[in-house]
Amino acid sequence: MKRKIREHELELVRQALGDQEQLPKEQVTHLFRDLGYVLWDAQAIAEAAQEAQIQEDQLDLSNLWRLLLMYRQREGMRNSELESIDAAFREEDLEGTGELTALEVPTAIRSLGYQVSFEAMQSVLRQVDVNDSGGVDKMQFRKVVRMLQECDAQLFLQAFDDEDLARLQAITFPSAIQAFCTTGLQSQSLDLPEFNDDGMLVRRDDFVRSCAAHAHQVREAIKRNGGWTDPEVNYLKLFFRKYDLDRNGRTPGIICC
Structure with missing residues (x-):
């Protein structure tokens, strides 16, 4: 069974490679997208190639397969x-x-x-x-962490698809902002600097990767703040100042939010 699964996945790589005998290293990210990796990371791919000791600029099927195995072993992470x-x-x-x-x-x-x-x-x-x-x-x-990230990705994909009524795999920037707001991510705006024109279209994978980057920022804030997001910390600070009448960083007793 494992051999048949391996052969099936190898055939998917062959199909993605197409008629090309070799693939330039800079196009590997497109190959990973074709293989269904929504949250592919260019730096993680480069680090996987380094660990697999793949130094060629043109990758044949053997090298691509080795790279994919290493990337999956590392759960696609940096x-x-x-x-x-x-x-x-x-x-x-x-x-x-x-x-x-x-x-x-x-x-x-x-x-x-x-x-x-x-x-x-x-x-x-x-x-x-x-x-x-x-x-x-x-x-x-x-693997647990990777699966949690994939759960987030499914949420982002659903938010995008709810706005992509025509199923064009692309939506306008205002629609992307609307979809972003439904994800529950606590951030000010969607970080897509290349899309600064309301008339431009945002692709599905670009939207998901931008949301994933925001989710990473939220997690880093939670780690930094001892379990709180930045907006929650700001609220707590404002609430504390309400009772810190002397502005000495202390309150007269225990307060309840």
């Missing part, structure tokens, strides 16, 4: 992301067993800035812990 994920895993693995329990995984996930419901977390864990061992190792924990 070195900096993997280091952060592995650090969260080690911090929660206090006994050094190399595994996290079903109770420890959500704590580690929250330390990475993810806000996940109990039901969603259990759903992901059931898919990752296929042998029902009750434990998740480092590679499985990376």
Whole structure:
């Protein structure tokens, strides 16, 4: 079964490659898009190529397959992301067993800035812990994070498709802003600097990748603020100042929001 799956995926790479015997390295991102990778990351692809020791500027089928395997092994993430994920895993693995329990995984996930419901977390864990061992190792924990990112991507895709009534895979910039507002991301605007004309169209994958970048910023803010988003911190500061009458950074007692 695993051999047949491998052959099927290899055939998809051949089809994406088309009549070309080799593919320039700068066009690999287009290949990944054709293979269905919505959140492909150019830097993560470059780092995967480096780890796979692929130095050629023109990649043949063999090199493309090696690159894809390494990219998937790394869950499509940058070195900096993997280091952060592995650090969260080690911090929660206090006994050094190399595994996290079903109770420890959500704590580690929250330390990475993810806000996940109990039901969603259990759903992901059931898919990752296929042998029902009750434990998740480092590679499985990376997969958990990747699957949570894919859940976000599905939300972004749905927001886009709700505005793309004509199914053109492209919407106007105002429609993109409207779709962005429905995602629940706490940010000021959609970061698409190349689309500064209301008459220009925003492509589906560009919209999703921009939303994913905003989601990353929100997670970094949550990590920085000890579990709070930037808008929530601003609200708390304003609320605190209401009772900090002497402006000395202290309040007379415990207050409730």
